Amino acid sequence: MTPRYEPHEIEARWQRVWEDERAFYVPNPGPDEPPAANHWYQLEMLPYPSGPSLHIGHVLNYTMGDVQTHVRRRSGWHVLRPMGWDAFGLPAENAAIREGGHPREIIERNIERIRAQMKRLGWAIDWDREVSAHQPTFYRWTQWLFLKFWREGLAYRKEAPVNWCPKDQTVVANEYVVDGRCERCGTPVELRQMTQWFFRTTAYADELLEYPGADWPERTKTIQRNWIGRSEGAEILFRIEETGDDVAVFTTRPDTLFGATFFVVAPEHPFVEAHASEDAKEYARRAGARPVEERAAETEKTGVFTGLHAVNPVNGERLQVWVADYVLMDYGTGAIMAVPAHDERDAEFAATFDLPVRAVIDEDGKLVASAEFDGLPAAEGARAIVARLEAAGRGKATVSYRLRDWSFSRQRYWGAPIPAIHCERCGVVPVPEEDLPVLLPEVEDYAPKGKAPLASNEEWMRVDCPRCGGQALRDADTMDTFVDSSWYFMRYVDPHNDEAPFDRSVVDYWMPVDQYIGGIDHSTGHLLYSRFFVKAMNDWGLVGFREPFARLFHQGWVTLGGSKMSKTRGNVEGPDELVAQYGADAVRLYILFMGPADQDMEWTPAGVEGIVRFLRRLWRVVHEVAERAPADGAQQGALARKANETIAKVTDDVLRRFQFHTPISAVMELVNELGAAPDAPDARFAAETAVSLIQPYGPHVAEELWGVLGHERLWEQPWPEADESQLVRETFELVVQVNGKVRDRFEVDAGLSEEELVARARESERVRAYIDGGEPRKTIVVPRKLVNFVV
């Protein structure tokens, strides 16, 4: 009598066993231990515990990582698979404000709940390595790294226009402004002139375009390349006739220098304030205060003549100098030579203000009206003109980037305090390393109000200057949470280290991450920042690698009602109800069975019934096999062959193709065939194979059925290997085509020669009817597949 399939009872029991045995605990290699050759770092982006529940997208992500983890572990890999919490930052803090209470309490309560959900789903996580960004043991090292960046000149303060979110009351990085809006709350950002901390990401702009040793999706690399926006061109000096100053322009088209008919500077260009007419200054003040998106949305170009003239270094022409907001201060040099004949924006401006236009490139792409450069192809002309400017000391070839430095100071409470001290005498001074961590203090009111909440704790703020000992103030800003996530994956390898962020030998053993899984929405943010961190840390000798993530996979969005699940939309669905109804195994299988993991998928829990049916069928069939199949099972026969084919298919799909839904189909096929002959001599082997192959997907039910088949501890059994000899078929179905259309198919011996195959094909009645007695003009034979007659 087959017992009922009771997922909850089974799952609770095995989860207890794994926890008691610390089954998925992964030690670092000992100091004298030779490093394992086949180690594997399996990582999925860590969750924000901003709500009390995982959502379905998390379940997809972490279950995918779990399947990888189980298959690799059982294939003999030393697998690191940690978990942690991106606990600092706006989402977490805003949630706390919404719900009331202290961010720490709310966040820790959320972490408790989510950790319990993760355990309920049975994911094979090494919980000994759990870290959270908000713990002093973690952010001490975030602060330590910040000091290192500062010391090395890669973190600095400057006054600059920054994106200000009026709702969240803080600065937002360029990377997280989407369509002019705060990525977090959707509020349009404003431009504010503020002194902020920046990381010098631009120092690595060129190298960030390359991916040495990293196998990344093309589209992600393209997104990053677009974001970095490298443009080759030239910087050219124009003398201002009235003042004698030189003003540099950046252009990607030095070949069009003879076509420059006017000159434009950005409203924020220092030249305007220094020399321009009052009209122009007035215009610049108004225009400069508006965000670029708003300016760009305008149909008409605006600008004012400054009253000054610039001299073209190649031909001495006097060009009017205008100030206009279509020129951006923070790209290139903030000034351009305008060539309306060959630039759409300059053309619009010229049309609006009736400025001259002169074409200098003809239809064949050759220079004209360019003195001695006439007749040169554009590319060659550009080189020649730059060479001539260089010789005269009036220009040079250069490169410009769209990428800006990362502003990471936040005027909010819930983050790692920036370990800097402001002293009237000494300026901005680093907190000495031995004073770390600078603990996040309690404050009366952490709600955003435009000024850093930490500043309200006067006792905390007042500090002695570490340099002169005089009275000084702490920096009241906190760090962007993306600073935490730029290095968390390196803390996992050595999470209890209290001497250093991590030990170099341990981080070099595990890193780079072998397989990273996460959303493509982090392409220009987290993924770029992490690469920047690792490159800098490699330059300082902290780590022995230059890319953090060797392989990257982006899961698709799980949508609900056609749109991406998100808290702002309020269409988030968690796994709890389904787990309560069907158990963790069914949910795990279903989320992966829904479709290719890299494509968006609409969440329709209705289909879970099919998976539940499959699990019950598996349960019943395995019990039948255990009772009825011969104990000393044969490993040959139709079922054994199918089992071997399934092993090959599942292994290849998971490890090589990173495809998770087709292996489930393959095991379903195997179980369907097994169900038709549970007493066959090779049924036991097929059942064992099916259970073993489904274990990474449904580890609890697989473990239970493994026991039913008389075995133990499936989670540590070697991953099955296909018997190659069984994959070779003795017969195959020959397809016979006439003019490419299938006319017959029948089983033939695999050993037949091509001539014999053709002969057999010609014997077919149906084929003869189409050939109609004549000789085929041509015969194509595809070995082990088909014969095609052309008539």
Next chain:
RNA sequence: GCCGAAGUGGCGGAACUGGUAGACGCGCCGGACUCAAAAUCCGGUGGCCCUCGGGUCGUGUGGGUUCGAGUCCCACCUUCGGCACCA
């Protein structure tokens, strides 16, 4: 506008290297079991035609290459994503 990805049954999708289109599952239809229902099991399920043997059309659209195209090439349409007053 530039760059990238994708269009296959009623639905999710499979077909990996140019070789049987629609695996697997959902849904639906029919049958068995049952007093009945649920559950379970068995069978069927792209369109059209049919003398029930089969025929024919069919992978966004139009062309092309090939003995053979969902797969390769060209043009286009649609959807999604990135960049965009970045000189």
